[in-house]
Amino acid sequence: MNGIYRKSLARGLLAAAALVGFAAAAGAAPVSDPQLAKVVAQGKTLFTQSKFDGNGRVCQSCHLGGGLEPGRRPDGKPIPSLANAAAVFPRYKARAGRVFTLADQVRACIGGALEGKDPGEGSEEVTALVVYLTSLSQGKAIDMGGQPQ
Ligand code: HEC
Numbered sequence: 001m002n003g004i005y006r007k008s009l010a011r012g013l014l015a016a017a018a019l020v021g022f023a024a025a026a027g028a029a030p031v032s033d034p035q036l037a038k039v040v041a042q043g044k045t046l047f048t049q050s051k052f053d054g055n056g057r058v059c060q061s062c063h064l065g066g067g068l069e070p071g072r073r074p075d076g077k078p079i080p081s082l083a084n085a086a087a088v089f090p091r092y093k094a095r096a097g098r099v100f101t102l103a104d105q106v107r108a109c110i111g112g113a114l115e116g117k118d119p120g121e122g123s124e125e126v127t128a129l130v131v132y133l134t135s136l137s138q139g140k141a142i143d144m145g146g147q148p149q
Pocket of ligand 1: 047059060074079081088106114133
């Protein structure tokens with residue numbers, strides 16, 4: 001491989017990495033169905049604003065950047081991003097001793113991390129949050145039980 005080729009390859013890779021970074025920052029691939037896109041937007045609003053009558057935290061207090069960036073617990077410990085959460089659920093939760101769906105995890109964070117009122121399985125709020133989180137994983141391969149990004 002000659003030097004010029006190597007340099008242009010490196011430049012191409014950098015440009016590709018910048019593009020991937022941009023797509024992630026913009027909130028993953030767009031959802032084409034307008035009704036679904038509306039619920040994605042509702043879920044994002046809940047994620048960034050709703051306290052669920054709890055301790056004052058919102059999802060984004062810990063899951064930064066709308067869930068796309070690495071998160072942080074209140075004690076400063078890092079948590080993985082939610083960028084592929086919908087692709088790695090359902091997963092076995094050792095602490096609960098059972099398999100969690102994404103909706104179960106959302107409700108666990110509402111009841112635990114937010115100390116909020118659980119809107120319940122199948123509620124509009126939990127559905128909207130699941131739809132929003134799923135939109136973040138749009139285009140990613142399902143990897144049941146895989147590692148969060
Ligand atoms: C006080 C901090 C905090 C808040 C606020 C919080 N979470 Fe979490 N969340 C965590 C922690 C810590 C984990 C990792 C827990 C684990 O490994 O079991 C987590 C894990 C998750 C996961 C699974 C990620 C994965 O891939 O394993 C999802 C999905 C999630 N949270 C959604 C939410 C939603 C939706 C809200 C708002 C209703 C929320 N969280 C609010 C701390 C928080």
